[in-house]
Amino acid sequence: MNNLLERAAAGDIRAIGRLISLVEAESSSSKDIMKTIYPKSGRAHVIGITGSPGAGKSTFVNRLIAQFLAEGKRVGVIAIDPSSPFTGGAILGDRLRMQDHALEEEVFIRSMGSRGNLGGVSRSTHEGALILDACGYDVVIVETVGVGQSEVDIVKIADTVCLILTPGMGDDVQIMKAGIMEIADIFVVNKADREGADKVAADVQVMLKMLGEREWVPPVVLVSSQKNTGVDQAKEVINKHSAYLAESAEGRRRRWSQLEMEVEAILRGEISSIVEKEWKERRNDGLMEDLSARKCDPYTLSGEIIQKIIK
Template sequence: MDRLVNRALSGDHRAIARLISLVESESPLADGIMRSIYPRTGRAHIIGVTGSPGAGKSTLVDKMIHRFLDMGRSVGVIAVDPSSPFSGGAILGDRLRMQNHAVDSRVFIRSMGSRGSLGGVSGTTGEAALILDACGKDVVIIETVGVGQSEVDIVKLADTVCLVLVPGMGDDVQIMKAGIMEIADVFVVNKADRDGADKVVADIRMMLDISFRGDWRPPVVKTCAERGDGVEDAVSSVMSHREHVLNSQEGRLRRLSRIEAMVEAVLRKEVSSLIQREWGKRRSEGLLEDLLLRKVDPYSIAESILDEVLCSK
């Protein structure tokens, strides 16, 4: 295991892929891996790219990769694919679209499942991002489809969140409804070659005028990702935000709350696996039968499992 970790830390892509697979499959080795790489994390700029299905996120990410490479940065990408049966093709699509980078040793691209929660960010996405960070990627981009909770979850992982919107989808109304305005550090209005892009930009700016609080007013960038127009602006906005995060009190609070959320997530995971193990030991047909016949109650059983778990530690 140490050898694998060392190979990954030295930038070996196959070893990195293996580590991510172990973490993703919740292998018993996962905790040890995370523990040994953790001290090497905290250097990468973690960027979340989210937005409606088909907004052009992968196309934009692809162009951003080029831009970062031109600046001499190495890049890791995690594309969270919704595990919905309808988007089976999207996985292949993403791979093909980003394929020209796959051979470059400075770019590592990985698709991860979202564990049933449509487009959502699973707990292991954050761990995969940390692995890429530890293994020397300067920039780690996480692409998620913005459906429900995932836009909010991405804030917990990313230093900078890029929200990709497109004209003609009523996105502006959606943003206000879902309250996802607050999560964007940079707004990208993509498909600017279509009618209505300026209106979306104006609407976002107007909403910012009304609701914006804090030290960082999110810039609104217009792009045509397909042609690469505006991508340079998008990348420089994202990088300015990074500077802000590193140098402001607001950024410090954000990093602290991210670490807090991480400790809580690890705790939840550990406690729940201890409890599951103990419950698994006790769970028998006899016990279930007793529960069914009301000879025992779930509360007493839970209490006794907890007692056991706490005493055994």
């Protein structure tokens, strides 16, 4: 284990991948891995990329990687794969577009499952990002599924949230995204060579005005990932946002709030497994029959279980 950690810290890509796998599998060693990793983390700039399926997130990420590489930075990428919550199988597994850089030493790309969160950002996604951070990647990009919870969850782990929009998306999609508008630090209008890109950018500006004044005014950048235009500007505003966070009270507030959520998530995970263990021991067919027949109720039952566990 120590050997693995040392190799990962030295930049051994296989060792890093193995660490992430151990954490993703919630192996018995994962807590020890994270305790060792944690003190070395906190240096990377974590960029969250979100936006609906089909918005071109992967292509944009691919271009963005090249931009950061040109700055001499090492780039880690975690792409959350959508997995069907019931079969566990991947629906869309095509990460091919991102493989241009996959073999280069300075880039580490990894897909991770969304764990039945229907695209949510899971604990292990966060831990994967922390591992890449601790292993010396300057930039860690987390690409969400772009559906439901994942889009909002990304704010829990990313320093900078980029929302990818495109011309030609239905109005209802934009409405659904109202909660996400509020957490985006940067708006990227992708496929900007298509008709309607200016309209999308203008709409975003109107929505931003409605959200009221903020210290950081989220820039709107027009990009064509296909033609590789505007990506340099996107990279620049991302770096600008990083600098803003480093200097501002807002940056500290955000880091603290993320740390609090992190502690709470770990606490919830740990306590849940203790409680579930107790519940599994208690659960039997007779009890289920009684619950079903309303001879007892889950509220009283749960009170009893808790009392048995808590000091």
